Amino acid sequence: MAKYLLKRIFYMILTLFLVATITFFLMKMMPGSPYANEAKMTATQKAIMNKQYGLDKPVIEQYITYLAGAAHGDFGISFQYSNQPVSSLIGARLGASAQLGLQALVVGIILGIIIGSIAAVNQGTWIDSTATIVSIIGKSVPNFVLAVLLQYYIGLKLGWFPIAGWGEAAQTIMPTIALSVGPLAETARFIRTEMVDTLSSDYVELGKAKGLSRIEVIRKHTLRNSMIPLVTLIGPYAVALMTGSMVIENIFNIPGIGEQFTKSILTNDYPTIMGVSMVYCFGLVVILLLTDIVYSLIDPRIRLTD
Amino acid sequence: MANRILDVKNLKIDFHTYAGEVKAIRDVSFHLDEGETLAIVGESGSGKSVTTRSIIGLLAKNSQIMGGQILFHGKDLLKISEKEWQQIRGNQIAMIFQDPMTSLDPTMKIGQQIAEPLIKHKGASKKEAWAKALEMMKAVGISNAEERINQYPHQFSGGMRQRIVIAIALICEPEILLADEPTTALDVTVQAEILDLMKDLQKRVKTSIIFITHDLGVVAGMADRVNVMYAGEFLEKGTVDEIFYNPQHPYTWGLINSMPTLTSEKLESIPGTPPDLLDPPKGDPFAPRNKYAMKIDAQMKPPFFKVSETHQAATWLLHPDAPKVTPPDEIVRRWEHYKELQAADKD
Numbered sequence: 001m002a003k004y005l006l007k008r009i010f011y012m013i014l015t016l017f018l019v020a021t022i023t024f025f026l027m028k029m030m031p032g033s034p035y036a037n038e039a040k041m042t043a044t045q046k047a048i049m050n051k052q053y054g055l056d057k058p059v060i061e062q063y064i065t066y067l068a069g070a071a072h073g074d075f076g077i078s079f080q081y082s083n084q085p086v087s088s089l090i091g092a093r094l095g096a097s098a099q100l101g102l103q104a105l106v107v108g109i110i111l112g113i114i115i116g117s118i119a120a121v122n123q124g125t126w127i128d129s130t131a132t133i134v135s136i137i138g139k140s141v142p143n144f145v146l147a148v149l150l151q152y153y154i155g156l157k158l159g160w161f162p163i164a165g166w167g168e169a170a171q172t173i174m175p176t177i178a179l180s181v182g183p184l185a186e187t188a189r190f191i192r193t194e195m196v197d198t199l200s201s202d203y204v205e206l207g208k209a210k211g212l213s214r215i216e217v218i219r220k221h222t223l224r225n226s227m228i229p230l231v232t233l234i235g236p237y238a239v240a241l242m243t244g245s246m247v248i249e250n251i252f253n254i255p256g257i258g259e260q261f262t263k264s265i266l267t268n269d270y271p272t273i274m275g276v277s278m279v280y281c282f283g284l285v286v287i288l289l290l291t292d293i294v295y296s297l298i299d300p301r302i303r304l305t306d
Numbered sequence: 307m308a309n310r311i312l313d314v315k316n317l318k319i320d321f322h323t324y325a326g327e328v329k330a331i332r333d334v335s336f337h338l339d340e341g342e343t344l345a346i347v348g349e350s351g352s353g354k355s356v357t358t359r360s361i362i363g364l365l366a367k368n369s370q371i372m373g374g375q376i377l378f379h380g381k382d383l384l385k386i387s388e389k390e391w392q393q394i395r396g397n398q399i400a401m402i403f404q405d406p407m408t409s410l411d412p413t414m415k416i417g418q419q420i421a422e423p424l425i426k427h428k429g430a431s432k433k434e435a436w437a438k439a440l441e442m443m444k445a446v447g448i449s450n451a452e453e454r455i456n457q458y459p460h461q462f463s464g465g466m467r468q469r470i471v472i473a474i475a476l477i478c479e480p481e482i483l484l485a486d487e488p489t490t491a492l493d494v495t496v497q498a499e500i501l502d503l504m505k506d507l508q509k510r511v512k513t514s515i516i517f518i519t520h521d522l523g524v525v526a527g528m529a530d531r532v533n534v535m536y537a538g539e540f541l542e543k544g545t546v547d548e549i550f551y552n553p554q555h556p557y558t559w560g561l562i563n564s565m566p567t568l569t570s571e572k573l574e575s576i577p578g579t580p581p582d583l584l585d586p587p588k589g590d591p592f593a594p595r596n597k598y599a600m601k602i603d604a605q606m607k608p609p610f611f612k613v614s615e616t617h618q619a620a621t622w623l624l625h626p627d628a629p630k631v632t633p634p635d636e637i638v639r640r641w642e643h644y645k646e647l648q649a650a651d652k653d
Contacts, residue, residue: 202403205409225411
């Protein structure tokens with residue numbers, strides 16, 4: 001186990017390094033500069049600014065300087081936000097994103113499990129078909145479309161929840177709904193398939209042959225076995241929620257890391273782009289590791305070895 | 307007379323499929339006495355599994371009982387509610403399935419799985435059930451049971467898993483054990499061990515067994531009586547000696563003739579395939595594959611002709627007016643052996 005973990009951590013660091021490298025050079029290939037009114041600047045002004053931010057040096061040197069800094073936890077100074085360090089900038093905004101992501105994940109998975117199980121138990125009936133249609137719609141309608149619809153009909157017309165903003169619980173409801181629909185649809189579909197499989201398995205048959213009632217068979221032999229593989233989806237969900245939240249945070253004007261990310265890309269705020277990419281990447285590799293550990297804990301067939 | 311615990315009368319079961327009504331079980335009658343083993347032999351799709359599943363009330367959703375009775379201690383199981391079924395299943399009637407690799411819950415400790423019926427039916431406490439599960443594990447020959455009771459199915463081999471399935475089936479000491487090809491998925495040496503174990507436990511628990519198989523070799527050492535099933539009906543019923551040494555139906559001849567012997571140079575087989583039960587044949591269902599078939603076989607279903615008190619066969623060949631035919635050499639050899647046996651019995 002310890003050996004396995006060490007190996008995984010080594011790969012995590014390697015992944016982070018590769019992502020940092022690729023992102024850095026891709027970012028440098030973006031057109032434009034960090035300066036807001038570049039057209040009005042003279043060549044001298046530009047040279048002074050470039051020198052100030054270290055942009056006058058060759059790209060490869062900038063890359064090495066960045067990596068050296070990042071290795072010590074120094075992610076540089078944001079070009080855009082009144083010269084704040086990127087780390088404190090991200091730190092201040094991570095909370096909102098994490099809260100929104102977690103809420104959406106929990107809501108999506110729980111509702112997804114409920115809808116999927118109900119569909120599986122009523123396989124072939126209108127309930128099952130309805131659930132299938134709901135999950136297809138949930139999967140195919142982009143969450144930003146849903147977000148705008150929610151804002152217009154629920155927020156503006158009905159006035160049930162605030163249209164945008166962040167700070168009070170009511171403001172988190174609509175973005176959470178918009179963001180949770182993806183994982184919800186995916187979970188419902190997944191659980192339905194798993195459960196239909198499990199319900200027709202030999203051990204469920206043996207459970208019935210033991211004299212267990214339908215409810216007992218589902219509770220004791222079906223739910224756990226159908227839900228275990230769901231853990232494997234949490235990694236992909238995390239990615240979906242991260243990228244999804246970029247747009248959703250923009251739409252609902254939530255001061256989260258996603259909103260900052262999109263802004264930093266539009267303004268060529270190099271240190272912030274790098275910082276946020278690394279935070280996303282770190283979050284993802286940690287989630288993937290946790291997923292594997294959790295899987296080995298709840299499924300006796302899985303053991304972590306190298 | 308032995309105590310009759312199960313009496314199946316004129317059972318008919320249909321399956322609703324997209325193609326139409328499949329008449330899977332077509333007027334099947336048999337009985338089971340206390341402590342005996344009845345083997346139902348037939349090829350895949352002959353209806354053996356469907357017949358046994360009807361006895362434990364676990365037929366597929368698209369099936370429909372079209373008629374008949376399943377009398378268990380005189381009570382018709384076809385008329386009881388799902389609640390009553392739940393009290394019988396795993397308690398008075400238990401079942402062993404074909405594939406031990408898939409019939410255990412992969413994420414539940416095997417101790418819990420063995421104890422489950424006892425907690426359900428006998429109201430045992432967890433502790434009592436656990437102790438009894440341990441006892442059962444030892445009884446089915448799992449060594450190191452104290453440790454292995456906490457393990458999961460994937461930590462056991464196929465043979466060991468089938469022992470566990472047997473322990474689950476027998477923990478409530480059922481009156482009837484339905485074994486649906488319990489050794490088919492196992493390799494031959496393990497098969498023999500499992501069969502010995504079943505015979506041994508049958509004596510201890512005093513259960514009656516209905517043993518489903520397509521393997522006549524397995525039947526010989528296991529069964530008291532044998533019913534040969536084909537296309538949803540029985541063609542021949544008799545004691546194990548009668549079926550093996552004095553078979554009367556050409557289908558039984560075919561089955562026996564296709565068993566390998568020490569001297570057989572080439573493996574015999576029965577040509578053709580079973581009839582389509584969407585549109586079952588009018589006469590003897592085996593007639594199209596039967597080289598001894600007569601004209602009447604295609605026109606009229608043969609009744610059961612009595613060969614002895616315990617032996618019946620549904621073939622027109624037993625009709626007094628039927629011509630004498632010579633069965634395959636192997637069968638003639640067996641008939642002669644049977645005559646010798648009977649002569650020896652008389653002395």
